[in-house]
Amino acid sequence: MTIRTPFSRRALLAAGAGALAMPALRPASAQSGPIKVGVLHSLSGTMAISETALRDTVLMMVEDANKKGGILGRKVEAVVVDPASNWPLFAEKARELLQVHKVDVTFGCWTSVSRKSVLPVFEELNGLLFYPVQYEGEEQSKNVFYTGAAPNQQAIPAVEYLMSEDGGAARRIALLGTDYVYPRTTNRILRAFLNSKGISDADIMEEYTPFGHSDWQGIVSRVKRFAGEGKKTAIVSTINGDANVPFYRELGNQGIKAEDIPSVAFSVGEEELAGIDAKPLVGHLAAWNYFMSVDSPVNTEFKAMWSAYIKNPKRVTNDPMEATYTGFKMWSQAVAKAGSTSVDAVRTAMYGQKVATPSGYEEQMFENHHLSKPVMIGEIMENGQFNVVWKTSSAIPAENWSPFIPENASRRKPT
Amino acid sequence: MWRVVLLLLVFALPVRAQGGFEAALPGLAGGFAQQAEAVERLGAIGDPRAVPILRALAEGRMQKRADGGLLIVEGGAVRDALTGAAAEAGEVVRINNRVRGALRGAFGRLQLLSPDPAERIAAAEGLFRSRSPENVSLLEDAVGRETDPAIRDRMTLALAASRLAAPEDVAKRQGIVVLGGTASAEARGLLLEARAANPALAAEIDAAVAAIDTRLQLKRVAETAFQGLSLGSILLLAALGLAVTFGVMGVINMAHGEMVMLGAYTTVLVQELCRGVPWLAPLSLPISVPAAFLVTAAVGVALERGLIRHLYGRPLETLLMTFGVGMILQQGVRLLFGAQNREVVSPSWMQGTLLLPGGIEVTQNRLWIILFSLVVLGLTVAAIRFSRFGLEMRAVVQNRRIAATMGIRTGRVDAMTFAFGSGIAGMAGVALSQIDNVSPNLGTGYIIDSFMVVVFGGVGSLAGTMIGALTLGVVNKMLEPWAGVVLAKIAVLVGIMLFIQRRPKGLFALKGRAAEQ
Incomplete structure (x- = not known):
């Protein structure tokens, strides 16, 4: 010491x-100056492919709020920093936002490793972070609101779908992921889930690769071999960032069709597909809580707002953008209810907030800091959009402490 | 259950052959399960009118009217699927994987005798996967008529798979023998699937699976070797330029990776310039090779003349300075092209898989890159051995002052050598644009690997660089199945560290007085 x-x-x-x-x-400054909104997304490096659009979404929401006369009658001002896909830099930038810029709220992070990196900073300085991406659960902080899906709102329903008649009745699962906390924890939950459904460890393959991995030939041919055991096989992909592009290219080159070995991805959405030729991927799946192709009045409004803001008809919307939108709306409602931007007041006001989201469902913030969300499975279409082939009938509350992890028994409230 | 339904359908076939076609159509616009059933029925009926309708469904060109009538979009015009009359646009009919699988089977039946060989191959593939006993007689007929041996082989496999699903044991045994003669993981999967349903045939199936396993073993070795060579060829491409700038000139060039990146961005630019000209577009990749060489060579000259030449003999400063240049280049590209990755389209001859004898599958893009790396290596060796420039370069490296007294302008040679090394890195960038993401960070992933290869192979030796790259590639790929991607890479790095302890000069150490300096 x-x-x-x-x-x-x-x-x-x-x-x-x-x-x-x-x-x-x-x-x-707290009463009369502008309300400051921090934006903590990578604008360069391997995650830029996914995170740049989230910065734009926050900026769009800020502009929208100002058009409507601001929040609590005060102007809203965005402070953008670039943590450059560099995890320790996330913590430094978070500190900068809270201490130098004195932001009232921050929207940011994509990878769990970046969230884990900033968590101590937000807790120490009593900041407020809205995290808009599906993740592995196993976390709950009073300084973070999680507007993406927990495993029971994405990963588990997706695997259930693969095992259903419509999804191809898979009985052998290859778990492929990027080597960090989200894929490893998700796969740990999925393995326990699969075991509980009678799929033994011999029928599960698990492989990890570094961020930005480009040489998928060995892994894809191992998946092919793994599929030659007389049971229907499927891939569950927790591959993050731009490594997905060479991965799907290799699937296409090695002739793996979705009809034979379907793959379901948890981190591939419209934005990631915009950079590649989607033809070889038709039929591969992604599980999210929103797709751009969803037909709902709020979504029509959201898409119109986005294309008007970004002024580029080619730019798409996706699930984490929707979660950012929902988070921002919810935060504005909570600030209005609390009558202040003080973190503690806003936190209490957040519980029970409801927003009609672009997914077409009303989502509610619970006291576990997680949203209820509908689950949707989409098939990739030739134009890089998704065709929803399955969805839940209502928004499902999040189980951020998974029942499939034994250590959680003490954390979960009896229901 | 569905097998019974199928059998019933087979028996019902002759009766409903006429009216069945119209009756099956409305199902195509129903739920996914209904769609799959309707597709299977249309395939079973075998009416050729179904082909354009099913194709429209498969390609997402089918729409439905509010009353459930089917429409087809063709060339922008919407027509009624049955009458062909022009119609108003309706709601697009979507399909899922289950329907897609059924479509493949239906196309298999409908197109098995198509005059187009590509359609016949696809049909045989489709029937191999849908494998139903009712296809046996159809396939027997097709195998008899087929003249192309490659397509006949596929059809024979599809026939065997269908026979394996037939109710009679004789047919099953025929199927098992044929499938056991392949080196296909899919055939192995079919046999294992059948084993559970047919305990009486377990012994035959086991023998067939064992025979496949022996062949798969060989295939696996061959494919691992290919993957190793492929990784090695990429390491070779990335390291070759460095072997010239670092190996020959002794410049520690940390901006080497950025030269590779600039080569990849040149490919993007050339592709975009060629896009407007139809006859030029397919040639954009070959054009990129010299273009990338020239662009990066020019950057190399500027770098050498502007900065590096002032720092000869000061390796630490050179290292820091080139590192900074690398960051400037990265940020410059980010400003010019944006932080998002750029898409490079692969020409069709670089997509898909090539089937070699023995069932060995190699991906085309990797194969081309291996060939490309060998060509680049050959050109580099030729330039150094046989050209005037190569002679002067070797003379300057061996003894700068004597070379100068012989009338060689050593400064110019230095610039040319550095440009040459950078140009090779640029050509590597063209190849990498085909397998990796074109982003400003592209180079950072390769710089460490490049130094690793050059040091391992022996500084200053091109042969060492080649052997070093290929060895590291193959060893890495051999370790991968056991250790996983991350650990295999670590193991290779540790191996190199131990190796360098024993042989500090790498695989091919230069000998003689010049090397001692």
Whole structure:
């Protein structure tokens, strides 16, 4: 601890200075100045393919809020930083947003490793983060609202679909993922789920690759061999970022058709498909809680708002964008209800908030900081859009502590 | 259950052959299960009128009217599927994988005797997968008529698969023998599936599976070797330019990866320029090769003349400076082209799989890249061995001052050598654009690997670079199935570290006085 003395001294000084400045500055800026919204998404590096659109979504929502006269009568101002797909840099940028820019709320992160990196910062400084991406669960922080899906709202229904008659009645599953916390935890849950459905470990293949992996030939030919055991085989992909492009290219080149070995992806949406020729992928699946092709009045409005903002008819909408939209709407409603942007007041006001979302369902924020969401399975079409082939009839509450992980028994409330 | 339904359908066939076609059509616009059933019925009826309708369904060109009538979109015009009369557009009919599977089987039946060989192959493939006993007589007939041996082989396999599904044991045994003679993982899967349903035939099936396994073993070795060569060829391409700039000139060029990246972006640019000209578009990739060479060589000259030449003999400063140049190039490309990845279209001759004798499957793009890397290696060796420039380059490397007294302009040679190395990196970028994402970060993934190959192979030796790259590629791919992708890479790195401890100069150490300096 002695080593850290200079740092703590400095921290003490800073805290002291802050405390002195507080009475003079804080009320003034908190009541009359603009409301500051932090945007913490990678604009470069391997995750830029996915995250850039989320920055644009937040900026669009900010513009929309200002057009409607701001929030609490105050102007809304976005502060954009670029953590560059670099996980430790996420924490630094989060600190910058909270301490230097003094943002009232932050929308950000895609990969779980980046969320894990910023979590201690938000908890230490009592910030507020809206995380818009489906993830592995096993987390709940009073400083984070999770507007993407938990495993029971995406991964498990998707695998159930693959095992159903319509999905091809798969009895052998290849779990392929990028090597970090989200795929590993999701696959751990899925393995326990598959075991509970009578699929033994011999019928499960699990492989991980680094971010940005491009040489898929070995893995794809191993999947082919794995499929030659006389049982219908399917791929469950938790591959993240641009590694998906060479992966699907290799599937196409090795002649793996969706009719023979379907694959369902949890991180591939309209935005990722926009960069590739989707013809060889027709019939492969993705599980989300929203697709651009969903036919609902709110979605029509959302898409119109997006194309008007981005001024490019080619740009698509996708699930994490919808979750960002929903999160922003919910946060604005909570701020209006609380009458302040103070983190603690907004947190309490968030519980029970409801928003009619572009998915066509009304979603509600529960006290576990997670949304209820509908689940949809879409098949990739030639134009890079999805055709919904299956969906739940209502929005399902999230189980962020999965019942398929034994250690969670003590965490889960008895129901 | 569905087998019984199918059998009933077979018996009902002659009766309903006429009216069945119209009766089956409305099902195509129903739910997925209904669609699949309707497709199967149309396939069973065998009416050729079904072909354009099913094709429209498969290609997403089918629509339905509010009253359930079917419409087909052709060339922008909407027509009634039955009468051909012009009609108003309706709601698009969508399909799922189950329907797609049924379509493949139906096309198989309808197109098995098509005059187009490609359709016959697809039909045989479709029937292999849908494998139903009612196709046996159809396939027997088709095999008898087929003149193309490759297509006949496919049909024979489809026949065997259909026989395996037949009720009679004699037919099943025939099927087992044929399937056991292949080296196909799919045939193996079919046999294992049949084994569970036919305990009486277990011994025959086991023997057939064992025979396939022996062949698959060979195939696996061959495919692993190919994948290793492919990875090796990529390492070779990435390292070859570095073998010249680092190996021959001794410049630690951390911006080497960015030269590769610039080559890939040149490919994107050339492709976009060629897009407007129809006859030029398919040639954009071959045109990119010299274009990428020239662009990166020019950047190389600028870099060498502008910066590096002032730092000769100061490796640490060179390293830091080129690292900075690399970052500037990355950011510059990001500003010019955007942070998002750029798409490079693969020409059709670089897509799909090539089937070699013995059932060995190699992907075309990898095969072309292996050939390309060997050609680039050959050209590099030829340029250094046989050209005037190569002679001067070797002279300058061996003894700069004597070379200068012989009238060689050493500064110019330095610039040319660096340009040459950078140009090779640019050509590597063209190849990498076909298998990796074209992004500003493209190069960073290859710089470490390139240094690894050059050091492992022996600094200054092109033969060492080639052997080193191919060895690392094959070893990596051999380890992958056991260790997984991440661990295999770590194992290779540890192996190289141990190897360098034993042989600090790499595989092919240069000998002689020049090497001692």
